[in-house]
Amino acid sequence: MAWWIWTLIGFFFLLLEFLASTMHSAFFAAGAFLVALLVAVNVAGPLWAQILVFTLFSLATLLLIRPWVVRKLHLSRTVVVDTMIGEQALALGELPPDAFGKAELRGSTWNAHNIGETALARGQRCIVERVEGLTLHVRG
Secondary structure, eight states: OOHHHHHHHHHHHHHHHHHSSSSSSSHHHHHHHHHHHHHHHHSSSSSSHHHHHHHHHHHHHHHHHHHHHHHHHTOOOOSSSOTTOOOEESSSSSBTTTOOOOEEEOOOOOOEEEEEOOOOTTTTTEEEEEEEEEEEEEEE
């Protein structure tokens, strides 16, 4: 295959990476650019060898370099935009210790789990200790 076709393939994978931003496609782009360079200097060999070099280089860099890049760019870090921990919720019914019920927070009704040692009365304010899915873990 011609060097410019491999270059187009490389730019296609870069475009995919810009759209996805998961650091997967960039390594396939690097493989395509490597093969384009090898074809341009006439050392790439037949098409099967080009595809083999592309595949091996792309997979090797993906498996060996991606974890380091993800760590350096902090791509695996989960950013909490808004947290409800520490806010006050309102118990909507009697809530004995280690029981589930309902609580109101920010104008919405939530499932609530009383993780405190004392019962919560209806209308009592409680503090959100943690949030798991749609359940608030509260304490009086």
